[in-house]
Amino acid sequence: MKRIRPFDTRQLQAFDVLCSTGSFTETAKRLFLTQSAVSHSMKALEDETGCQLFRRQGKKVCLTEAGDRLLRFARPFLMEMDAVRSELEGFEKFGAGRIRLGASQQACRFFLPPMLRQFKEQFSQCRFEVRAEDTPKCLQMLTLGEVDLAITLEPIKMSDVEFVPCFTDELRMVIPVEHRWANTGKVDWNELLMENFILYNRESYTFRILNDYLDGQGLKLSSFMEINSPEAAKELIKVSMGIGVMADWAVEKEANEGELISLPLGRKKLLRTWGISVRKGRKLNKAERIFMKIAEESGCHWMVNRRLG
Numbered sequence: 001m002k003r004i005r006p007f008d009t010r011q012l013q014a015f016d017v018l019c020s021t022g023s024f025t026e027t028a029k030r031l032f033l034t035q036s037a038v039s040h041s042m043k044a045l046e047d048e049t050g051c052q053l054f055r056r057q058g059k060k061v062c063l064t065e066a067g068d069r070l071l072r073f074a075r076p077f078l079m080e081m082d083a084v085r086s087e088l089e090g091f092e093k094f095g096a097g098r099i100r101l102g103a104s105q106q107a108c109r110f111f112l113p114p115m116l117r118q119f120k121e122q123f124s125q126c127r128f129e130v131r132a133e134d135t136p137k138c139l140q141m142l143t144l145g146e147v148d149l150a151i152t153l154e155p156i157k158m159s160d161v162e163f164v165p166c167f168t169d170e171l172r173m174v175i176p177v178e179h180r181w182a183n184t185g186k187v188d189w190n191e192l193l194m195e196n197f198i199l200y201n202r203e204s205y206t207f208r209i210l211n212d213y214l215d216g217q218g219l220k221l222s223s224f225m226e227i228n229s230p231e232a233a234k235e236l237i238k239v240s241m242g243i244g245v246m247a248d249w250a251v252e253k254e255a256n257e258g259e260l261i262s263l264p265l266g267r268k269k270l271l272r273t274w275g276i277s278v279r280k281g282r283k284l285n286k287a288e289r290i291f292m293k294i295a296e297e298s299g300c301h302w303m304v305n306r307r308l309g
Contacts, residue, residue, distance in 0.1 A: 005048070007045075007048070007074075008044075008045070008048075009078070009081065010041070011041050011042075011044060011045045011048075012045075012074045012077065012078060013031070013078060014027060014031060014033075014038055014041045014042065014045075015042065015045055015053070015070065015071070015074055016071070016074055016075055016078055017030055017031060018038065018042065018054075018061065019063060019067070019071050019075075020144065022060045022061055022062070023059065023060060023061070024038050024039055024042075024061070025059075042054065049066070049070065051064070051066035051067075051070075052064050052066065052067075053066055053067035053070060054067055075144075075145070078145070079145040079279075079282075082145060083282065083283065086098070086148075086285060097126060097127070097285070097287060098126065098127040098128065098129060099126060099127075099128050099129070099148055099149065099287055099288060099291060100129045100131070100146070100147040100148045100149075101128060101129065101130050101131070101147060101148065101149050101150065101151070102130075102131050102133055102137075102138035102141050102142065102146075102147040102149070102150035102151070102152070103130060103131075103132060103133075103138065103150065103151040103152075104132065104133065104134055104135060104138070104151070104152075105132045105230075106230060106247075106250065107151045107274070108130065108132050110249065110250075111151065111274070111298070111299075112130070112151065114298055115291070115294050115295055115298050116128060118294050118298070119290070119291055119294055122290070123287060123290070126287050131146075131147060134201075134203070134204050134205070135150075135152040135153045135155075135204065135205040136203060136204070136205065138150040138151075138152050138277070139152060139155055139158060139161060139277060142161060142277055142278070142279055143158075143160055143161065143279060145279070148278075148288060149276055149277070149278055149288060149291065149292070150276070150277045150278075151274065151275075151276060151277075151295070152205075152274070152275070152276075152277045153205040153206070153209075153272055153273065153274060154272070154273040154274075154275065155277060156205070156208070159280070160279065160280050161277050161278070161279060161280055162277070162278050162279075162280045163275050163276070163277050164275050164276045164277075164278070164292060164295075164296065165273050165274070165275040165299075166274055166275040166276065166295050166296050166298070166299030167273075167274050167275075167299030168271050168272060168273050168274070169247045169248060169249060169271070169272055169274065170247065170248045170264075170269050170270065170271055170272075171206070171209070171210065171213075171245050171246065171247055171248075171265065171270040171271075171272060172245070172246065172247075172248050172251070172262045172263060172264055172265060172270075173187050173243060173244075173245060173262070173263045173264070173265055174234070174237055174243060174244045174245065174246050174251050174260055174261070174262055174263075175237065175243045175260070175261050175263065176237055176238055176239070176240045176243075176260065176261070177258065177259070177260065177261055178240060179240070179243065179261065181261075181263060182261050185263065186263060186264070187263055187264070187265060187266060189217065189219075189266065192219060193219060193220075193221075193222060193223075195223075195242065195243050196223050196224065196225065196241070196242035196243070197221060197223065197224035197225070197242055197243060197244065197245070198224070198225045198227060198233045198236050198237055198241060198242040198243065198244045199221075199224050199225070199226060199227070199233075199244060199245065200226075200227065200228070200230065200233070201226055201227070201228050202226055205272075206245075206272070209270065209272060210245050210270070213265070213270050217266070224242075225241070225242060230246065230250055233246070234246075234251065234254060234260065237260060238254075238259055238260060245265070245270075246262075247272070248262060274299065275295075275299070276292050276295050276296075278292075
């Protein structure tokens with residue numbers, strides 16, 4: 001009987017990265033290998049499987065049916081290997097491992113520091129690797145196994161992600177102090193579409209949430225400036241370049257100092273839910289479970305303090 005050899009995990013790792021990048025050059029860069037080493041590794045994997053796994057299309061590669069089948073096996077296998085490795089690192093001495101965390105820039109600025117401070121007081125040796133990305137990118141990294149946890153807005157229709165809610169915030173209309181709505185203290189929906197909006201990028205969850213809200217009111221945005229920096233957006237609104245929609249806490253300082261005015265969008269509040277996202281079915285280690293508990297408690301305290309304030 002022919003002896004069946006197990007797959008080489010290094011070849012599978014290179015295969016997984018190549019499937020993500022579609023490029024031998026980029027794969028070599030990510031794995032700190034030469035391009036010829038990656039090509040040799042993939043040729044060896046094809047010889048091992050007895051199947052053609054890729055087809056070249058110019059400088060890019062695409063999967064064959066056999067390659068797609070191997071990827072559906074390899075990716076969960078590699079993720080499980082990473083999970084086991086991380087868990088084993090903590091067996092010798094808990095707290096010496098790492099947590100790879102995805103979070104938006106706003107979350108990194110406002111929510112994450114107190115959570116990390118509290119966590120590090122208990123587990124000073126645990127190492128955090130934080131990647132600042134918007135919710136869609138964080139969720140993508142999560143499903144690909146590039147981060148362990150992610151602070152995100154509640155995912156929309158993602159069956160492979162579990163979400164633990166921590167707190168809610170309100171999106172409000174932000175206008176310059178000279179705006180005519182400042183006198184009435186409310187948004188005039190009849191004039192809304194005449195305004196120039198300054199909004200966060202259209203790929204963000206916040207943009208989707210706002211669009212859905214406006215659709216419910218029978219309105220569609222036609223004029224808006226897209227910008228990737230909330231701080232820059234606030235400065236543009238201050239000089240009457242337009243109006244924006246932001247979280248209440250994001251403009252709290254400017255509103256209190258009289259630099260901007262924050263108004264409710266309407267009778268029905270536009271709320272978002274923030275929380276911790278984790279890949280469905282993934283077994284969390286002790287450090288990750290404790291961090292999630294701290295995140296839930298911090299979210300509750302944050303909401304209570306804001307209401308009392």
